[in-house]
Amino acid sequence: MRDKKTSYIRLLHASPKAPAVDVYANGDNILADDLSYGEFTPYLPVMPGTYTIDIYPADNSDTPILTKELVLPEKTIATIAAIGELPELELFIVEDPKEPLQPNTSKIRFVHLSPDAPAVDVIEPNGSILFKDVSYKDITDYLSITPDTYTVEIAPTGTDNSVLFVPNIRLLPDAFYSLYAIGLVEGDPYLQLLIPLDGNSYIET
Structure with a gap:
């Protein structure tokens, strides 16, 4: 115990x-x-x-x-x-803060950890902006979202010049996720998105 x-x-x-x-x-x-x-x-x-x-x-x-x-x-x-x-x-x-989660919903947030990337927007293919003007070392608040499979693009804020395209993001219900942007816009290793299940989804404190 x-x-x-x-x-x-x-x-x-x-x-x-x-x-x-x-x-x-x-x-x-x-x-x-x-x-x-x-x-x-x-x-x-x-x-x-x-x-x-x-x-x-x-x-x-x-x-x-x-x-x-x-x-x-x-x-x-x-x-x-x-x-x-x-x-x-x-x-x-x-x-990973403990906060309310409505049944049959998911929550996502964006964490900008790419040291050479500018402030960015996280955008759905239909143009809907999930997270806007997120700078290096910024952590957004969680956003409630319908569990589903998503595609997102990351672009410098205010532009449509995508620097990363991420398809097939599957979000399960009753769970918290963080989208961690790591890597480099210029150079290797290139920018990528890590999407782990956050501990507040299942850890009791």
Whole structure:
């Protein structure tokens, strides 16, 4: 049985061109082993408190590429993303808030983690704008939407110059999703959209 104060975190490697990494908390507690770009860990139960996070290249614990202190409140559900381009790596926290969800609906939001992309709009093929003028490191509010299969395009705000086309996004009922834009508009790895199920869909705190 979990402590009533338990929090839950997952890690996301969203730093373009960075190698696979190992992530440690408070010295020797490993949170992620050989986490590659674009990958998430499962949600991990952790106690609230202050943590020192060290990120190393996978299988090389000589010198961390990032050391950061992280304060985690109790009963939090969150994704902790490694973002930015080396050597300006940083940790970015995306909390999964508990909020009402009407039966047989889904909720989606957009998280802009592409370091060289301008502010963007997320658009449906019919021209309907789901999210508008979202800048790097912005997290939108959740939007209620009918469960279905969707196609979206991402374009610099105010233009129809699509930089990413994503078909066949299947949204199930009674669930929360985040659309994470990662990668680079100019260069490799190119811009892509990660669409995980958020922990607030099924984790009780």
